[in-house]
Amino acid sequence: MMGDARDLPAGAAWLRRVAAGEGPIYRRLFEALRGAVADGELSAGEQLPPQRTVAGLLGVDFTTVTRA
Numbered sequence: 325m326m327g328d329a330r331d332l333p334a335g336a337a338w339l340r341r342v343a344a345g346e347g348p349i350y351r352r353l354f355e356a357l358r359g360a361v362a363d364g365e366l367s368a369g370e371q372l373p374p375q376r377t378v379a380g381l382l383g384v385d386f387t388t389v390t391r392a
Contacts, residue, residue: 336373338365339381349384353392 338360345352360366372378375389382389 336378336381339378342382349382350388350391353378353382353389357392 338356341356341359342349342352345355357366357372361368366372373381376386379386379389
């Protein structure tokens with residue numbers, strides 16, 4: 325599913341949380357983002373990678389990322 329961790333954009337370590345989760349990928353992505361904010365990995369207003377980039381890194385369709 326996920327590419328090599330070295331391929332992650334700077335500041336996108338939160339994507340590793342997606343692989344560790346359970347359930348539908350859109351839900352895991354949502355939970356990963358929420359957890360990263362709660363843990364201080366992401367701050368309010370911080371820019372995320374484009375949806376298409378996230379979809380490519382996770383190996384999922386663009387609409388899955390949009391749904392999250």
